[in-house]
Amino acid sequence: MIARRADTKARADFATWKMMVKLNGASSLPAEALTFLASYKSLAETMAEAEASEATIELIYKSYYVDMGGTGTAPDIKSMPKDPIVDTSNVMAFKRPSPQPLPAANSSATKARPRLPVALIFICLALIYVGIRYFLLQ
Template identity: 55%
Template sequence: MLIARRADTRARADFATWKMMAKLNGSSALPPEAQEFLASYKNLLAQMSEGAATEATIGAIYKAYYAEMGGAGTPPDVRTRAAEPAADNVTAFRRPESKPKKTGFFGKMSSGGTQPRPLPVALIFACLVVVYVGIRLYWR
């Protein structure tokens, strides 16, 4: 099944690329295999709608890629189910619940840009100043 998914994905991507290059008049730069698939796509367009011709061509490319990647037997059907159309894809806006305020050391706010720093920072700074002054006096 993994080989089938890879082959299908590669077939869809390659066909889209080849189709775009053909629209931009760059189909002469495509490999011969791609040119053959595009020619068969143009023949199918004369017989059926664009969507059906596209799926038929992608199916042919998928079968070729499945065999090329080492898949044995008939390639399994890997088309995903069509998603049911959503009746309403708009979500109502809901305000997030307010979180309780966290308190930091000594009951002060630990978060917030304009809140004053807690007292321990000032004490640590004062202790560093005392240690610095003490060392300076000791070395004299």
């Protein structure tokens, strides 16, 4: 359990650190991250980038394994398969739902309440205000 957590944390941290370097945020990384990134750069010069990444993740994993309380040497963790597993036997094509029929125009007109125009409402409010000011505050 410790090994799996250490491996997951190592992979996540390494990806985060690489992205921080790409975004020119390396100055905010801890010293431990900078040492691992320096070893990654030296490994990247001698081997392919994917191999250098895996080797650096392995170093980070071993360090995290010890920090999390693992005893002895860190066990080898099998990584995820390189080729994605594609199973198309249960894939269903998306179909657009059929359009709903619109309600008849006559039935919607009979159910709708008549609306007062905005100007009429404004005039009524103005009359109420003037009436209150004239009759009650006089």
